[in-house]
Amino acid sequence: MATAKQNFYKWHRVLGLTALVPVIFWTISGLSHPFMANWFRPDIAKEVFKPLSQQNMKPQLSLKQVLDTNHITQFVNFGLVNFDHQSYYQILGTDSVFQYYSANTGRLLKNGDQAYAVYLARYFTQDSVSAIKSLTLQKTFDGQYQPINHLLPVWKVSFNRPDGMDIYVETGQSRMATFNNNTRKAFLWLFEQFHTWDFLAAIGGDQFRLIVLLCIVGIMFLSLLSGITIYGLFWKKFKTATKNRRAANRKDTRFVHRFHRQIGLIVSFVMLTFIVSGAFHLLVKLHNQGSMEKIYNQVINSKDISVSNLELPVPDSLTVKTGLIKYFGITYYQISTSKKDVLYINAINGKELTDGDKLYATYLSQYYREMSDVKNHKAKLTVTPIRQFDNEYGFINKRLPVQKISYPGNENWYIETTTSQLAAKVSGIDRAEGLSFIFLHKYFGMTWAGKNVRDIVSMLAALGVLVVSLFGFAAFLKNK
Template sequence: MATAKQNFYKWHRILGLIALIPVMMWTLSGLSHPFMSNWFRPTIAQEVYKPEPSKIKPSLSLKHVLDKNGISELINFGLINFNNHTYYQVLGTDSVYNYYSAKNGDLLKDGDKLYAIYLARYFTRDSTSKVKGITLQKAFDDHYQPINHLLPVWKVAFERPDGMDVYVETSQSRMGTFNNNTRKVMLTVFEQLHTWDFLAALGGDKFRLVVLLVVVSVLFLSLLSGLIIYGLFWKKFKTATQNRRRDNRKDTRFVHRFHRQLGIIVSFVMFTFTVSAAFHIIVKLHNIKPQEKSYRQVLKSSDLSFSNLQLPADSIKSVALVKMDGTSYYQVSDLKKNISYYNATTGNSLTDGDAMYARYLAGFYRVSEPAIAEKTRGTVTQIRQFDNEYGFINKRLPVQKVSYYNGENWYIETTTSQLATKVAGIDRAEGFSFIFLHKYFGMSWAGKNVRDIVSMLAALGVLVVSVFGFAAFIKNK
């Protein structure tokens, strides 16, 4: 029995030493997260684009403009107002946006760049700073991470002391994110210390996740062995403390004692961190698949017999084109987030069109899943606000939630024909586990500041226990 106890002690120290550096990296970056995402987060004048109603009515229809410029096919279009002009924003089959005057049909040179700069100045309310650079970004990187979801975006860099960069998606006139110099540094530090992006650069994302899972497992075993040791030796620890106090001897093992006592106090916190992290990594590994196909439509200008100038003009926010079951429709979004559909040939309104289009797109993205019977084709609900299942991390609103009989929810942004996210049984469980056990959303009732302070104290507790454990190991040498 004594040998078994000593072996437990030995393995606990080995596991603790292996986990020491990772724990320090995770806890220090965890301590920095509230500063990055809340307290030191840069501010921007305007986060949402709210254009004023244009006083300039299009003189030419979309079809007229397309015909004038010899465009027989397109992917989509929008109607854009900026710099006191109205333009047709046309996405060609080459996936490039071109801008044509709605007054005379003339092409605006570098129109998408100019509109991106216009939006960036709108969001920052900065009309004077020079634009240091503008780049079309088609992939994520350290400063524009996958959490931002939107691609492609224009990165507009201003020549300012704070080094402000604004990422804008011109197709939807919205902002992806914005970073100043401080946030750029903090993002890089967090990604390297917390999610270990350097491993992905070495061996790919699957390699990174496997290494993280192994290290988290070591941390969990270190926690478990520590609790077992306390249970096996607690009488010995208690007797030693009583004898020391009786003999009035100096406490030479206070480091060991504090490590044990604090370890018991923060053991539940360590358990929630390790279990939620492991679950998160396992689900990510499970969900690694070949790149999902993206939806692409091609419409013919000859199908646009019904003029877009004849569409109901009341409170229109945006207008686009969609193709569903071989038929082209105008997709009209109003200021109240209602989305209507009009046949591009006849002008007839399509009843419940957005729900139909959401089901159509869900069927496209769900092509690899088992076929759904017509009677269980999925219920559709429009989501206008983020919630625990469809959180802020997903960026896109409004979306249609298509729910199937097997518990799958497919969130579709119909205005871009994009899959925002898919939530199934294991995804849902992991999502709740991560936000409540890892990010402490259970404290949201007390406010974000209190929640951040509690999570920081939890991370600090784990860090202190680890440091005391290492100090105890050094004293034993």
Template structure:
């Protein structure tokens, strides 16, 4: 049997000349949309509204005269079990914020009096603090328990209060009264640009998740193949003496621009595809039900613990209630029933939370306090400070929990680390952060624009040829 003769370069050039534009005609609009939205992203991020403040700092207060939870609840006539208790000072007075199965109730911590509308008033107070507006009237104030087009999943915190002001820019502020945190601020400009980006870049207009995943996968793979084929086609034509200088101006510019951005097109589409599919294999955590405790039994005496308090939050460790309390920079866990101090409480609480959310038989390798965002635990996770529980597993599982709220912040495995590295370096170009974020964004935006322009020129050439035929 004779040995098969390898394809000659001229034959391969012909194949590429036929199928490179055809494939581009199929996926071109998607690549152009991604390129233009990638170009717009740094612009969008710079025209969005900025908060006047990003942190609300609680003031310390004297524990003298502060009633126990049981005494305050008895004076207020409350008999419901409590899933959350918070002690804080607001406008110079200490208050209890109590969470029942049906409602949030505020009590004066020194008299036990019920404070009507305190939850709504505190939400408005926080919103004004974060947006820096003490004058505009409040147009609407409502509790939001799920994400929507205005308050998207990337903001993480729920439930939050939505406070909309009577302003020309339609400013609305989302705040979490359980932790004093800012969810986000949104004005009409941010809302419009968010809708544009999420539709053009993330294709949320396709409601069927499987269909959206399939179409995006096809277009990302196709875009990468086109870029690689373009590089090969250019090399073969250059070797055959038919470089970018030959042909009509549109064709010459398409070739020159294409070879300049082809490698970037491969990294953008490849990292985008990796990011898209990695999200389909996120570890699913267990649902953790809230635990309720009888208010009559929560009788820790504050003045016996410390004369000055910053804040205290009731948390559950196993089946016992503890107060996670800050005393002037010192964190302490005390039993909510008898005031007994729990040694190493933060670590024990983090271990208990991690075991609830991601049960595993693997031994614990380390427990780490995380006070700032980093490459593994990025800003997208929102919550700080958190505790990372690392396990001795082949995938190096790390479970990040927030002891203050008892929430699961995120779960990270090696697969997530690899994808995070790929997305940060190949898609967001963090490898040139040393040049400054503005320079990085300009360079990345120029390449995104170049990719979009290359496909626009390519589709123009394809349509011209189609009309001639």
């Protein structure tokens, strides 16, 4: 029995030493996260772009007139934007490139998308003075523009300023995806290399990275389990040794070992929450590897537009955004109003589609679910407009407003109808993983106390794990 206990103790040391460097990496990078996401997050003058109403844009030409003037017979969508005191039709071609045509003359604005991206970046920063260092169309995610930002493609507008400010804008929706200064870029690099270990993906791909991280998390769990077991097996021995030392008034020469045991017992639950939520997160990511995200495409024919976009039965003073969608082969104007309604007007006869946004959202959700019989699908669905983030559909998803389509089996699909994009799918294991991660890993259960308190608590938890690991390493060195 004594030999078995000693072997157990030996394996705890081996496991602990194996996990030591990863634990240091994860806890230190975890400690940096509140600084990056909250305390050292750069300020931005404007976070949301407020477009002019169609009444204030005062377009002289209709969309159809501009299309005919420029011999455009097919395109994907359009918008009406105003910048530099001019109004333009923003037309997305079948080549996925935005072109800008004057709403008064119909003439093409050269490099219009770049000009609008710079205009938006200056609007968000309220910086009309600094020179633009570079302008890049970003079609993929990278270390500074990570998948958490969701939106692609975006323009990366880099200002020539001491703080190195970069603004990422999605011109099609006139919105900002994210922004970084030099400090935030440094934190992002630290987090990417030491928390998510993206350098492993560069070596062997993302699946290799996930498997390696899962193996390390498994070793951490075994180290935790063996440590708790050792305390249970030896606690009488530890208690007797402490009692005898105090009775003999001897110097405590094994205080490092004692602190490692005591603090380890205190933070063991915290370690367990980090390990379980982290492992669950990695397993779900590994499970979802290789699943291709379906993309919705539409092509609008100019001949399908009979009703002028300037003569729709919605007051220009309420119209903030107009686009086009195809719903079961019929083309509709999609009108976003200042009252946050989305209306659908038939482009041929001018009639409104009742409950159009709910119908279109359901249509898209069934498209993304790859259902073959969309029209005759008889499942009882609930469609709910979502205008603010919550625990299930959090800020991480970026897109608002969206429609939530709830299917039987507690399966929810979130659709941004103005872009025809799937914003999020939440069901089964994905929901459980999301909740475990935000509550057990990011401590969202402390949100009631405020973001600062939540960040401090999470930092103390990470710091506790780091201290235990360092005391364990010090105890190992002391035994040599």
